[in-house]
Amino acid sequence: MSTTTILLLALALLAGGALGFAWATARGAASRRSLELEQIRVRSELQGARQEAAGLRGILSERDAAAREEASLRSLVEPLQEALAQAAAQAEAADRSRAVGQATLAEQLRGLEAANRELRRGTSDLLTALRSSQTRGAWGELQLRRVVEAAGMLPHVDFVEQPSVRDGAGSLLRPDLVVRLAGGKQVVVDAKVALLGYLEAQQTDCPVTRESCLDAHVRQVRKHVADLSAKEYWNQFAACPEFVVMFVPAEAILSAAAERDANLLEDAARAGVIIATPMTLIALLRTVAFAWRQDALAANAAEVLRVGKELHSRLATLGKHVTSMGSALERAVKGYNSFVGSLESQVLVSARRMVALDVVDSRHALPELSGIEEGLRPLSRPELVSPE
Numbered sequence: 001m002s003t004t005t006i007l008l009l010a011l012a013l014l015a016g017g018a019l020g021f022a023w024a025t026a027r028g029a030a031s032r033r034s035l036e037l038e039q040i041r042v043r044s045e046l047q048g049a050r051q052e053a054a055g056l057r058g059i060l061s062e063r064d065a066a067a068r069e070e071a072s073l074r075s076l077v078e079p080l081q082e083a084l085a086q087a088a089a090q091a092e093a094a095d096r097s098r099a100v101g102q103a104t105l106a107e108q109l110r111g112l113e114a115a116n117r118e119l120r121r122g123t124s125d126l127l128t129a130l131r132s133s134q135t136r137g138a139w140g141e142l143q144l145r146r147v148v149e150a151a152g153m154l155p156h157v158d159f160v161e162q163p164s165v166r167d168g169a170g171s172l173l174r175p176d177l178v179v180r181l182a183g184g185k186q187v188v189v190d191a192k193v194a195l196l197g198y199l200e201a202q203q204t205d206c207p208v209t210r211e212s213c214l215d216a217h218v219r220q221v222r223k224h225v226a227d228l229s230a231k232e233y234w235n236q237f238a239a240c241p242e243f244v245v246m247f248v249p250a251e252a253i254l255s256a257a258a259e260r261d262a263n264l265l266e267d268a269a270r271a272g273v274i275i276a277t278p279m280t281l282i283a284l285l286r287t288v289a290f291a292w293r294q295d296a297l298a299a300n301a302a303e304v305l306r307v308g309k310e311l312h313s314r315l316a317t318l319g320k321h322v323t324s325m326g327s328a329l330e331r332a333v334k335g336y337n338s339f340v341g342s343l344e345s346q347v348l349v350s351a352r353r354m355v356a357l358d359v360v361d362s363r364h365a366l367p368e369l370s371g372i373e374e375g376l377r378p379l380s381r382p383e384l385v386s387p388e
Contacts (some may be wrong), residue, residue, distance in 0.1 A: 140191030141176050143249035147278045148177065148189075148285075165236045173231055175244070179285055187288060188233040189245040189281070194220035198253055214260050221257040221264065229271035243272045245284065251277045 141161075148159055159179045166172055177189040197217030201210045225246060234242045246268070248254045254277055258264050268275050276284055 140193040140247065140249045143278065144177055144189065144191045144247050144281075147247075147281055148179065150282070173233065173236055175233055176247070178237065181285070181288060185239045185241075185288075186237050187245060187285060188237060188240060189247050189276075190228055190233075191247040191249065192221075192224040192228070193249060193253070194224055194257070195253065196220065198256055201256070214256060218257045218261045218264065221254075222261075222267075225264075225268045225271060225273045225275070228273050229268075232272075234272070241288070243269075243274050245281065246273050246275045247281060248275060248277050251279065 145161070159177055161177055162174050163178050164172060164174050175188045175190045177191075179187045179189060181187065194217060197213045197215075197220055201213035201217060204210050204213065228244050228246050231244070233244045234240045254275060265275055274284065
């Protein structure tokens, strides 16, 4: 290839390079302009995105604050809700319990009403029955028997019911009870139920009628006292104190009469009648029994002394016999020990030599004898030692 050709080629290359550089430069400027515009657009979008992000962060922050407030409010409300639920459950349970209680109370009230009707009917029947003298007498006798048995007394042993005796005029007397005490003593007890006036006084609402009924009650009690005093039971029964016990089966019956008549008990005692209620009858009988028991002990004191001396003398004689027996046993023991000693030293020594001489098998050797070393125990009690 010639130099000209090479130069042309070089020139062409230079021209192409210049044209390419110019085109690249123009295109680079256009690209830079486009890039700048794109950068401006991106910056604008980025700024908008940042503003949107800031807005979103504000919204999120507000939502977080609202969520925290909601959680805090929930933490305050939930215990209240639980307490309200428990209160509602308790109120419901209380309503159910109240309903059951009201039903039970209503049932009990109905039962109480029925019981009150039965009680009023029974009371009416009892009052009607107690207006009969025979019924009052049977009730008084029953109460008297219960009181005496409550004191620990046995029928046919400690007391006899309705024994019959005749007075000096031949009239038949039959007290309700005769209590047997120590030393063959007896106490006569008769039950009297003065009840008509007392019952009428309790049933009336009129003060004047009530006062009149109580006065009639006092007259009835005094009549019973006079009747018992006139019978003079202490003259008909042996070993009986000069009084008779008038048993009133209820404290209220006697207290109503005693409140109206302050001299009732004193006048009855002067007439030989001791008025006793269930509370005082047991104390009265035990006091009388104790007094008579002490009297019996005083009367038998001399006999007790004589028997005691005789017993002491017999014990001394028995001690003398025991001492003689002990002396005889002691002599027998000494004789036995002397016999054993002589037998061991004089007889058995020679007999044991038969074993040494092989005349008798060693299995048949004679055992050693021992004396009695236990001594006799002497009497030491002064009651059993006879006097010299």
